[in-house]
Structures are given as structure tokens and as C-alpha cells.
Amino acid sequence: MRHVYTPVIGLEIHVQLATESKLFCPCSTDYIGAEPNTNVCPVCLGLPGALPTLNARAVELAVRAAMGLSCEIHDGTIFHRKHYFYADLPKAYQVSQYDRPLADRGELYISGDGGSPKRIGITRLHLEEDAGKLVHSAADGRLEGARESYADFNRGGVPLAEIVSDPDIGSPREAREYVSALRRLVRYLGVSDGDMDRGSMRVDANVSVVKSNADTGEILYRGDRAEIKNMNSLRSVERALEYEIRRQRATLESGGTLERETRHWNDGEGVTTSMRSKEAALDYRCLPDPDLGPIEVSREMLDAIRSSLPEMPWEREARFIGDYSLSEVDAAVLVETPALADYYERCVRSGASPLRASNWVRTEVLRVLNERGVGIEECPVRPEELGLLVSMLDEGRASTTVAKEIFGLMVDRGLSLQEATDRCGAHGGLSQEDLELAAKSVLDANPDVLAEIMGGRDLKGKKRKFICGLVMKETRGRATPGAVEDVIARFLEGME
Ligand code: ADP
Numbered sequence: 001m002r003h004v005y006t007p008v009i010g011l012e013i014h015v016q017l018a019t020e021s022k023l024f025c026p027c028s029t030d031y032i033g034a035e036p037n038t039n040v041c042p043v044c045l046g047l048p049g050a051l052p053t054l055n056a057r058a059v060e061l062a063v064r065a066a067m068g069l070s071c072e073i074h075d076g077t078i079f080h081r082k083h084y085f086y087a088d089l090p091k092a093y094q095v096s097q098y099d100r101p102l103a104d105r106g107e108l109y110i111s112g113d114g115g116s117p118k119r120i121g122i123t124r125l126h127l128e129e130d131a132g133k134l135v136h137s138a139a140d141g142r143l144e145g146a147r148e149s150y151a152d153f154n155r156g157g158v159p160l161a162e163i164v165s166d167p168d169i170g171s172p173r174e175a176r177e178y179v180s181a182l183r184r185l186v187r188y189l190g191v192s193d194g195d196m197d198r199g200s201m202r203v204d205a206n207v208s209v210v211k212s213n214a215d216t217g218e219i220l221y222r223g224d225r226a227e228i229k230n231m232n233s234l235r236s237v238e239r240a241l242e243y244e245i246r247r248q249r250a251t252l253e254s255g256g257t258l259e260r261e262t263r264h265w266n267d268g269e270g271v272t273t274s275m276r277s278k279e280a281a282l283d284y285r286c287l288p289d290p291d292l293g294p295i296e297v298s299r300e301m302l303d304a305i306r307s308s309l310p311e312m313p314w315e316r317e318a319r320f321i322g323d324y325s326l327s328e329v330d331a332a333v334l335v336e337t338p339a340l341a342d343y344y345e346r347c348v349r350s351g352a353s354p355l356r357a358s359n360w361v362r363t364e365v366l367r368v369l370n371e372r373g374v375g376i377e378e379c380p381v382r383p384e385e386l387g388l389l390v391s392m393l394d395e396g397r398a399s400t401t402v403a404k405e406i407f408g409l410m411v412d413r414g415l416s417l418q419e420a421t422d423r424c425g426a427h428g429g430l431s432q433e434d435l436e437l438a439a440k441s442v443l444d445a446n447p448d449v450l451a452e453i454m455g456g457r458d459l460k461g462k463k464r465k466f467i468c469g470l471v472m473k474e475t476r477g478r479a480t481p482g483a484v485e486d487v488i489a490r491f492l493e494g495m496e
């Protein structure tokens with residue numbers, strides 16, 4: 001009997017909400033830049049008698065995310081205390097939501113492996129607080145062989161939305177698509193910066209494999225799932241899942257069994273290792289938090305948030321495809337962040353043809369940003385100026401080579417479009433005489449082709465195009481196609 005092994009994946013993602021202050025106290029949420037233990041107070045340090053006050057902005061952001069995921073949002077859900085002991089958790093419990101989450105039963109569409117959109121169910125979305133951070137270090141500051149641990153509570157109490165997916169994800173690639181779709185959504189909604197490398201979005205992946213009969217499809221065995229932790233990039237989510245699926249499959253193939261466990265992804269070695277088994281699973285003793293009342297989400301609040309929602313990324317993508325005739329792939333690149341999509345649209349609005357503007361933004365602009373390691377907000381060329389430059393190309397007033405030179409001057413020297421164009425000349429310093437000389441030398445060097453054209457044997461105009469191409473080359477790409485065609489036409493007329 002032949003067998004097939006089908007992966008089943010569900011993701012639990014913690015998204016740090018973009019609030020100024022923590023979930024239950026006025027302390028700043030800045031835990032990356034600040035000195036350790038400076039953004040703390042009796043509430044987030046869990047000192048006896050300190051009472052939490054719920055941050056309304058955090059609730060609002062969580063509701064926004066829930067709306068973007070088409071969840072059902074519930075009024076009056078409560079907070080629980082999830083108990084465990086660890087040095088980064090001063091209260092010895094984390095405030096989270098347990099059996100009644102703020103929102104549930106949502107969905108997010110991703111590009112599925114079959115090539116069409118695939119619905120991924122959202123099980124739940126709830127609010128919770130983050131823990132502090134431990135820094136392990138040896139006496140001389142090295143991490144290796146650390147003998148000392150320092151606790152920094154700046155992160156303790158920072159608001160998180162935990163978003164749990166249904167086990168609808170069918171491959172590591174789909175998992176990556178899901179994470180990137182969710183990241184794009186929270187960025188559009190202004191809910192979070194979504195930066196995985198800064199820990200604003202943390203992914204835990206649950207994965208199991210189902211073994212079935214390849215011919216009948218009959219399910220023979222459902223493996224227990226492993227939960228994988230410690231993946232810090234889209235790439236590592238995909239790699240960790242690929243590794244783990246291979247491992248589970250190999251275990252089943254060799255007659256072994258799989259147990260529920262938590263595994264740690266080691267990015268350097270590219271393997272997952274067991275952290276704890278089901279037996280060692282923690283019993284959190286969740287209890288309702290008596291210090292916090294139910295979360296109120298009134299009709300008015302929901303209406304106000306709903307009417308403030310921006311155009312969703314998938315709506316913008318569809319509009320780009322429809323209005324600007326972009327391919328799906330190109331539109332997806334341009335709508336990746338709202339700022340990039342804005343940049344592109346401003347470029348088009350200042351007169352550039354949508355297709356050429358798309359090419360320039362996706363290649364030239366993104367290349368510059370990549371090289372400099374900056375976001376589109378810091379692009380040295382304003383979108384309106386790029387739009388005007390692209391229209392020079394659209395209207396045949398500059399060749400591609402010259403336009404790229406102008407763009408290069410704007411990027412490297414910080415020149416305006418006008419200054420850069422003056423510097424290059426729209427024709428790249430190519431005079432009419434230069435162009436005529438170039439045309440003449442090409443025609444002189446190709447008497448056979450010229451004879452064929454003159455003899456009326458160039459029915460499809462291919463030979464003429466060939467000649468124009470040579471002239472273009474002769475000017476080192478500085479002439480515009482229109483100018484080359486004109487000069488060749490005049491020469492040919494003169495010869496008749
Ligand atoms: P827990 O409460 O133990 O974390 P949940 O039922 O909340 O368990 O599920 C956690 C995650 O595990 C969810 O993302 C869910 O989609 C995923 N999951 C559930 N069953 C499976 C399975 N058989 N294989 C892979 N993932 C699964």
C-alpha cells in the first residue's frame with residue numbers, strides 16, 4: 001500500500017499593539033530603546049496592592065484587528081490570570097483571556113498552494129499582557145557560558161493580541177503566506193508595526209501530519225501535533241515547518257509514534273529539538289482576575305471603529321489590478337505596505353503611466369531602499385518627481401538610459417528632478433548633430449540592409465527597427481526612440 005503524509009498546521013501569533021502605554025498602567029511601551037527597568041511602576045512590577053486600569057486604546061486596536069479578520073466581537077468578555085512561575089513574570093501570573101476571548105470565528109484569505117485564494121479560519125483573538133525579558137550573560141558580558149541573568153521589566157505589561165488560526169494551513173509555504181498576510185493587515189490597520197525581527201510579531205506553529213492510503217484516501221493515522229517556538233522571520237517559519245514535517249514523516253515511516261510536545265527551532269542548525277512533552281505541560285490554573293472588570297465594547301464604539309477602517313490591503317490590491325491593469329504579482333508587491341502603495345499612487349497621480357510607474361517603483365525604487373536599508377518613507381526621490389520623470393519616458397522625452405542617469409543623480413546627489421535633468425540634459429547631452437552622425441554611420445556600415453529597405457523588401461518594418469536599434473546603441477542609449485525614428489525617416493526620405 002502506498003501512503004501519503006499530509007501536513008496540518010495552525011498558527012498562534014502574538015502581535016504587539018501599537019499603544020504608547022502598557023495594557024494596565026501608564027508606563028511607556030518602549031522596551032527596545034530604554035534603559036532596563038526604567039519604564040516600570042508598581043502595577044507592572046506586580047507590587048502588592050497595585051491595581052490595574054485597562055488601556056482603552058489597546059482594546060480599540062484589538063477590535064480593529066478583529067474587524068480586519070471579520071471576527072465576531074463580544075461585549076463583556078473577561079480577563080483571567082494564567083499562573084506560572086518564571087523570573088520575568090513578577091506577579092507569577094499573566095493576565096490573559098481564557099474561555100471567552102474578545103473576538104472569535106474570523107477569517108483571512110491567503111494565496112493557497114493551488115494558486116487560488118484560500119480561506120484560513122481564525123479561531124480567536126484575545127488581549128493579554130507581555131512578560132519581561134531575561135538577559136543571560138557571563139561576567140564579561142559574553143552570552144556563552146552565561147552565569148548571570150538580569151531581569152528587565154520594561155516589556156512586562158506591554159499589550160499583545162494573540163491571534164489563533166484554525167488548523168487550515170496545508171504547507172510551510174502557506175504558513176509563510178498567512179504570516180505575511182496577517183502582518184500586512186495589522187500594518188494597514190495601524191494595529192502594530194508587525195516587525196518580526198523586533199519581536200512585534202511572534203509566531204508559534206502547531207504542526208502534525210496525517211497518514212493516509214494514497215489510493216483510497218482513507219486516513220490511517222493522525223499524528224499528535226508539535227508546537228514549535230522561536231522563529232524570528234518569515235523564512236524561519238517556513239524552514240522550521242519544512243524540517244518538522246520531514247521529521248514527523250520519517251518517524252512515522254520508520255514505525256515510530258508522535259506525541260504532543262513543544263519543540264524549539266534552532267535557526268543556526270536548522271533543526272527543532274524537544275523542549276517539553278505533554279506530560280510536562282504546564283497547568284496554568286486560570287482564574288478570573290478579580291481586579292479587572294469585563295471589557296466593554298459598546299455599539300457606538302464598534303460603529304466608530306468600523307467607520308475609521310482604511311481600505312483593506314486585498315481591496316487595494318484588487319483596485320490596483322482593475323484600475324491600473326497591473327498583474328497580480330506586481331500589485332501584491334506594491335500593496336505590501338500602505339506607505340509603498342501610497343508612494344506608487346502619488347507617482348501615478350502626478351502623470352506617470354501606471355505600468356511604467358509600477359516597473360520603476362518595483363525595480364529602481366525598491367533597489368535603492370534595499371541598498372540603503374531604509375523604508376519608502378525615507379526614499380530620496382519624492383513620488384511626484386518620479387511620476388514626472390516616468391512621464392518623460394512615457395512621452396518619449398527621455399530615453400531609459402538617460403532617465404536612469406537622472407534618477408541616479410536624484411538619489412546619489414539629492415538633486416531635484418529639474419536640477420538632475422539640467423545636469424544630464426533630457427537627451428543626455430546628445431545634440432541633433434550627434435544623433436545625425438550616429439544615424440549616418442549606422443546606415444553607411446549597413447549598405448545591404450539599407451538596400452533592402454529602399455527596395456521595398458522590408459514589409460513588416462523589421463529592418464527599419466533593426467537600424468533604429470543600432471543607432472540607439474551608437475548613442476549609448478541616450479537618444480529617445482522617437483528621435484531616432486525621426487532622423488532615420490528623414491535620411492530615408494532624402495535617399496528616395
Ligand atoms: P492549546 O489550547 O493547547 O494551545 P488549541 O486548540 O488552542 O490548543 O490549538 C492551538 C493551535 O493548534 C491552533 O492554532 C490550532 O489551529 C492548532 N491545531 C489544532 N489541532 C491541530 C492539529 N491536529 N495539527 C496541527 N495544528 C493543530
Ligand code: MG
Nearest residue numbers: 012164204227
Ligand atoms: Mg496555545
Ligand code: ZN
Nearest residue numbers: 025027041044
Ligand atoms: Zn507600569
